[in-house]
Amino acid sequence: MRGHVVCGVTEGPEGFAAVTGDGTWTGLDIDFCRAVATAALGSSGAVQYRVVTAASRYQALAAGEVDLLPRANGRTLSRDVELGVRFTDTLFHNGQGFLIRRGYAVTSILELSGVSICVMKDTDAARDVETYYQARKMRYQLVATEHWQEAVKAYADGACTVLTGDIALLAAERSRLVNPGEHVLMPELVSKEMLGPVVRQGDEQWFSIVRWTLAALIAAEELGITSQNVDALRASENVDVRRFLGLEADIGRSLGLAPDWSYQLVKQVGNYGEVFERTVGLKSPLALERGVNNLWMRGGLLSAGPLR
Known part of the structure; x- marks a missing residue:
């Protein structure tokens, strides 16, 4: 040593x-x-x-x-x-989670049928969320971006209901939003790491x-x-x-x-x-x-x- x-x-x-x-x-x-x-x-x-x-x-x-x-x-x-x-x-x-505005007053991903989801395209996160929703026959719309910060901006601007990514990264991004307390991480994960x-x-x-x-x-x-x-x-x-x-x-x-x-x-x-x-x-x-x-x-x- x-x-x-x-x-x-x-x-x-x-x-x-x-x-x-x-x-x-x-x-x-x-x-x-x-x-x-x-x-x-x-x-x-x-x-x-x-x-x-x-x-x-x-x-x-x-x-x-x-x-x-x-x-x-x-x-x-x-x-x-x-x-x-x-x-x-x-x-x-770690694992893939979902960030949503507190005002939607939902407590589970299963309540998020029909939502729009911001995600980086051609990533494991995009594939995992599609697998999760399709397996449960839930409706969804992906708002896919080339870069992560574009996905964050789209969520902050209201272009989608939910932002998805690793929970550690979502928590970091939430801390930088204008009103962090107005955004919550859903309790479920759709992948593990x-x-x-x-x-x-x-x-x-x-x-x-x-x-x-x-x-x-x-x-x-x-x-x-x-x-x-x-x-x-x-x-x-x-x-x-x-x-x-x-x-x-x-x-x-x-x-x-x-x-x-x-x-x-x-x-x-x-x-x-x-x-x-x-x-x-x-x-x-x-x-x-x-x-x-x-x-x-x-x-x-x-x-x-x-x-x-």
Whole structure:
């Protein structure tokens, strides 16, 4: 280890990886990199960020120029086996959603028969929405544009009822509309995309560290451990809490980490819910509901294997 983690980040969309005027990086991707640095090196500041493009990021990872990509393309069989990299787990469940004006007072996509839908033409989004509507024999009209910003403008100008695209992108665009609160994301998704950390093949220990860092963020939320109460919970008699905090057993030994790595992770970065809320959730400009990114016991898809 070079004394810091080199994180390959791709700027945007808002809430995931962005750099401020003073050079500070913020976002969901950034906080995950900080979590990995905390687990591996004991300090959330032991990380450097290198900007990689969508075209170059896998090559940079395979060449050892960066240690991980916090969020790349969605996991597919071909990407997982053909690029010399390994997908660890899901940091953010993305998918195609629908943005509509609040005034329509609808609560489900199934109420949107006969609507006009703004979308980029010749994209997966266009094909997926057609498949969804045709399978349900619902009427629709596509307002297809050459470029994404043209679709956004058409929606803002009232040329269509609904704007469709990835929920992360829709949330970012909503935050830039004149009255963001007048627009709502529908609860359903018509496609899924699992976005998460990627490491290069051949280093099983590093793969495990990155995977279990993400699991620890989720497990902390499952156990009710936050950056605010983590110290008070050291007095807990709950064996799972004590094990997580490194008091009952050394869960870092098999990973080559310090006994208190997961305690430090929550102390310095927070649990998954804290990270989500401040970067892309309701405490952020994106104002995303947890939805599928909630814990399994709250109707979402997130769960963590036991840290034991």
